[in-house]
Amino acid sequence: MRQKITDIKSLEETARQFRKEILEMIAEAGSGHPGGSLSAVEILISLYYYKMNHRPENPKWPVRDRFIMSKGHASPVLYVTLANCGYFPKEELMTFRKLGSRLQGHVHIGVPGVELSTGSLGQGLSVANGIALGAKIRKVDFRIYCLLGDGE
Structure with a gap:
């Protein structure tokens, strides 16, 4: 389960x-896309274990911070996180890309x-912007983070 990471040594161990x-x-x-996932490990750890306000026991908590993985082919890093x-x-991770699994090659x-289901490059930032604008209009206080790939 998640504990707040506040030091470099813990970040490095968790990343490994x-x-x-x-x-x-x-x-x-x-099969899969290891490069895109491996390059984003520290980013997701920093967000989910230090920065973001979220509740795994209540994934639809209305004031949770949101994360959009625009480069959907890097799904393994998000699933592991x-x-x-x-x-x-965690046992479900080994069902990745298997028939009937909810953990597929794209988020x-x-x-x-x-x-958000992602995989069509270039969509995530627009959706994240729309979510942020909607929250501002409704005066709901949460942050939204979006990770893009080099192809976007």
């Missing part, structure tokens, strides 16, 4: 473990903690 889990799930699946935070059981909204 996340990278191992990402590589294991991609190897088990026999969400599982380690407690959004779903899917059917997974607890996922805000």
Whole structure:
């Protein structure tokens, strides 16, 4: 389960473990995009374990901070982060890209903690902007973060 990370040593140890889990799930699946996931590990750890206000036990909490993974092909890093935070059981990571699994090659909204199905590059930033504007209009206090890839 998630504990706040406030020092570099803990960040490095957590990042090392996340990278191992990402590589294991991609190897088990026999396909995936390791580069995009491995390059985003520290970013997601910093957000989910330090910066973001969220509740894994209540993924639809109305004032939660939101995260949009625009580069949806980097789904393994988001799935590993969400599982380690407690959004779903870590054992489910080994079902990545298997028939009938909710953990597919691109981020899917059917997974607890996922805000948007992504994979069509360039969509995430526009959606994140719309969510932020909607929150401002409704005077709801939360932050939204969006991670883009180099192809966007």
